[in-house]
Amino acid sequence: MAVVYLGLGSNMGDRRDNLESAIQKLDDHEAIEVVNRSSILETEPYGKTDQPNFMNMCVMIETRVSPLDLLEVALSIEHDLGRVRKEVWGPRTIDIDILLYEDLELSLDELNIPHAEMHKRSFVLEPLSEIAGDVVHPGTGRTIEAMRRALEAGETNV
Template sequence: MNLCYIGLGSNLSQPQAQLLQALRMLNHPDIGRLVRCSSFYTSKPMGPQDQPDYVNAVAAVETDLSPLDLLRVLQAIENDQGRVRERRWGARTLDLDILLYGQQVIELPDLTVPHYGMADREFVLYPLYEIAPALQMPDGQKLTSLLANCPANGLLTLLDSNQVHDALAVC
């Protein structure tokens, strides 16, 4: 099993419900096992500001899927939940990104791991730190170093990890 970190984001069609549904899907035997999920956070959108704020989280998932197979599954989940790709950094029902896949460095036309923008994104680093504070990047850099150089930019906790866990248990 490979331990992967998946970034989740949504700002359309009941974002909290979108993230909860995606987490349920990630915990499917054909995909993997949800090991842990961060709190849900609200963040300002990247890029165009003419859209609602986002709800973001990071999940730790163990999977036997290859990186490309995992990417295909994540894209299928996005599509099943109504994802439409109209513009870069536009509003979306669901965005699922492979942030880390074990300690692998992957550079393929369709997939870059570690995720190319994670070092600059508070809505990735703060939730990731919450569930993996001792994490070290494949290049040896500590997550705490990345976090020290990334301001919170108004990131707020919407649901703490216990509330997320409880919401998943109810469904």
């Protein structure tokens, strides 16, 4: 079983229920088990700021699903929970990002692992450090907690 970390966010509808529904759908998948979860944080929007605040969190899963198949599972859950992709960084009922998949480094048009922007996003690093602070980012060689502290100190080129 592969250990994978996912970032979840919602800023439309019942945000907390959207997060809980996504976690339940992940856990209901026959080849995925949700084994840990962070606290839920309320955060300001990133990128496109003229929209409602988000609720963000991270989960740790164990899975037999390949990275590309996991992306399909995530996209399917987003669709099932009403996500419509109208604009980049726009409002959404649910967003599920694959942050880390074991120590894999993958760069494809449709998927980058580790997530290419996670080191710039406190709404990712803060909840991720809560459940995976000692995990080493395969691209930087730094722990998630060290990356969180660096971002907090104003460093974005980790």
